[in-house]
Amino acid sequence: MIDKPLDQIGVADLEALVTYGRSEGRSLDFKLTFPGAGEKAVKDFLADVTAFANTDGGDMVIGVREDGNGVAAEIVGISAATLDTDLLRIEDQLRNCVDPRVPQFRVQTITLASGAVVLVMRVGASTVAPHRVTYSKSSRFYGRNSRGNYEMSTGELRQAFAASDEMPRKIRDLHHRAVEATTGKDMPCRLAEAPAAVLTVAPLSVLREARDIRVTRETAVLPPRVSGGIDMVVGLDGLIVHSPIDQDSQAVRTWSVNHRRGYVDFAWAIGRTKDGQKIIWRKYFDEQVIGAARSAVARLRSFGIEGPWVAMATLTGIREYRVITGDDYFTDAAWQDPAYLGEVVDDALGPESLQPFIDGFWRLFGIDEAPHS
Numbered sequence: 319m320i321d322k323p324l325d326q327i328g329v330a331d332l333e334a335l336v337t338y339g340r341s342e343g344r345s346l347d348f349k350l351t352f353p354g355a356g357e358k359a360v361k362d363f364l365a366d367v368t369a370f371a372n373t374d375g376g377d378m379v380i381g382v383r384e385d386g387n388g389v390a391a392e393i394v395g396i397s398a399a400t401l402d403t404d405l406l407r408i409e410d411q412l413r414n415c416v417d418p419r420v421p422q423f424r425v426q427t428i429t430l431a432s433g434a435v436v437l438v439m440r441v442g443a444s445t446v447a448p449h450r451v452t453y454s455k456s457s458r459f460y461g462r463n464s465r466g467n468y469e470m471s472t473g474e475l476r477q478a479f480a481a482s483d484e485m486p487r488k489i490r491d492l493h494h495r496a497v498e499a500t501t502g503k504d505m506p507c508r509l510a511e512a513p514a515a516v517l518t519v520a521p522l523s524v525l526r527e528a529r530d531i532r533v534t535r536e537t538a539v540l541p542p543r544v545s546g547g548i549d550m551v552v553g554l555d556g557l558i559v560h561s562p563i564d565q566d567s568q569a570v571r572t573w574s575v576n577h578r579r580g581y582v583d584f585a586w587a588i589g590r591t592k593d594g595q596k597i598i599w600r601k602y603f604d605e606q607v608i609g610a611a612r613s614a615v616a617r618l619r620s621f622g623i624e625g626p627w628v629a630m631a632t633l634t635g636i637r638e639y640r641v642i643t644g645d646d647y648f649t650d651a652a653w654q655d656p657a658y659l660g661e662v663v664d665d666a667l668g669p670e671s672l673q674p675f676i677d678g679f680w681r682l683f684g685i686d687e688a689p690h691s
Contacts, residue, residue: 319345319377319624323666324426324440332428332436335382335390342388343464345376345624350383352396352404352437357454363408364415368449369462370441371420372470372478374523375626376462381436395434401427415453418446422626424665440665442626443522445485448478488525490661493518493630496575496583497656500634506551507560510569513589513598513636517607519614520581522626522663529580531621533557539617541574542586542606555579574610580623582614589639596639596651604676604688607631611667627667631659631675633682641683650684657682 320327320335334340342348353363370376385391405425412420422442429435448459448470459470459478470478497516502508535550538557551558560573572586586606589598611629637655640648659678664671680688 319375319440320379320438321619321624323668324424324438327426327428327438329428329430332379332382332393335379336393340390342384342466344462345370345374347376347378347466348382348384348388348390349378349380350394352380352401353408355407360411360415361451361453361456364411364451364453365458365460365467367412367420367423367439367441368416368451369460369467371422371444371449372447372460373443373462374521374526375422375441375443375624378439378441379436380439381434393430393436395430395432395436398427398429398433398435401435411453415451417450417452420444420449421446442663442665443526445522445663448475485525489520489522489628490630492520492524492581493583493632493661496585497632497634499575499583500585506553506558507563507573508569509573509585510564510567510571510587511635512571512587513639514585514634515588515603515607516632516634517584517610518581518630519584519611519618519667520628521618521623522628523623524579524581529623530578531580531623533576533578537617537620538576539574539582539610539613541572541584542610543572543602576617580618580621582618584610584614588633589636595648597648598636598639598641598683600641600643600679603633603679607675608669608672611672615667625665625667626663627665628661628663629667629672629675630661631678633657633659633679636682641680643689649680652682654682 320331353359366378381395382390383392383394421444424440426438427435451458459475460467461470496518499505500509533556538559541559547562549560556575556577558575560570563570575583588602615627634656636652638651640651642648659675662671662674676688
């Protein structure tokens with residue numbers, strides 16, 4: 319997969335494939351021409367898409383010549399003359415010949431100086447895998463490894479169906495453990511008794527691929543709202559970065575947990591009692607949740623981990639607290655506590671994709687639509 323959000327991939331990124339000798343593999347495939355309409359060509363294309371979806375996702379780059387060993391050799395592009403018709407054709411094939419439908423298939427068109435175009439077809443790792451190709455009286459399931467596509471065995475299919483049923487719950491369990499950790503469970507410290515946000519950012523492949531990344535003091539993601547010093551603690555599962563422990567409460571106000579398995583948890587205070595008022599400041603949530611998600615994605619990508627990404631968020635300790643939205647203006651008090659804001663799945667986890675968290679935050683305080691800053 320090209321290490322960039324799909325809509326930001328440009329000509330320079332394509333040229334880098336050749337410059338640095340990128341080769342095909344588990345998450346990257348080069349095609350010289352657009353998938354054809356013949357029976358074998360259709361089967362091969364559907365096998366490519368479902369194989370990516372059934373494993374960890376990937377990019378098909380159309381318009382790249384490889385050297386015979388799978389290494390990008392030349393960016394040649396394809397004609398755009400019939401592109402709209404061709405894209406409609408493959409969309410129809412994906413709709414009618416794949417069961418269940420692949421949930422994440424997107425195309426980025428990049429125009430070269432010659433007028434030809436290169437297509438990057440990005441397939442996301444699927445939470446409803448395995449996907450089956452049903453075309454021309456055949457019914458097959460495909461997986462992908464470093465050598466390309468292969469037909470999945472009966473044992474692999476049993477595991478894939480079991481994993482698909484369990485995946486949403488298991489991914490949420492990662493986040494629920496992060497929420498429990500704020501009480502000090504399996505942690506070297508606890509989070510201060512104040513309204514707090516808990517965020518988990520992970521690749522969708524976190525449960526499929528065994529990882530043991532080397533997280534160090536230099537590569538760890540820092541927690542939100544860091545002011546002053548930080549402390550770092552090496553643990554069995556990863557590296558914990560937290561604000562200094564308060565001597566009176568023996569608690570901290572923010573932390574990040576950098577898991578060697580390839581995901582990051584954050585927890586940080588978003589409010590406190592001031593002059594008898596139980597107050598939450600909006601900027602401590604909406605600005606920080608976006609910044610934390612971006613930091614996690616950037617750092618995990620530096621380890622060679624790719625999306626799609628899933629983010630999960632929960633607010634704790636917010637009962638009877640209000641959000642200050644202007645000069646002496648407060649929202650209603652929250653009554654739901656803790657409050658799970660749900661999960662978001664996206665290629666980049668930008669501000670727009672995280673908006674459901676912002677909307678959910680305000681609804682907890684009786685406001686249906688987020689007010690302007």
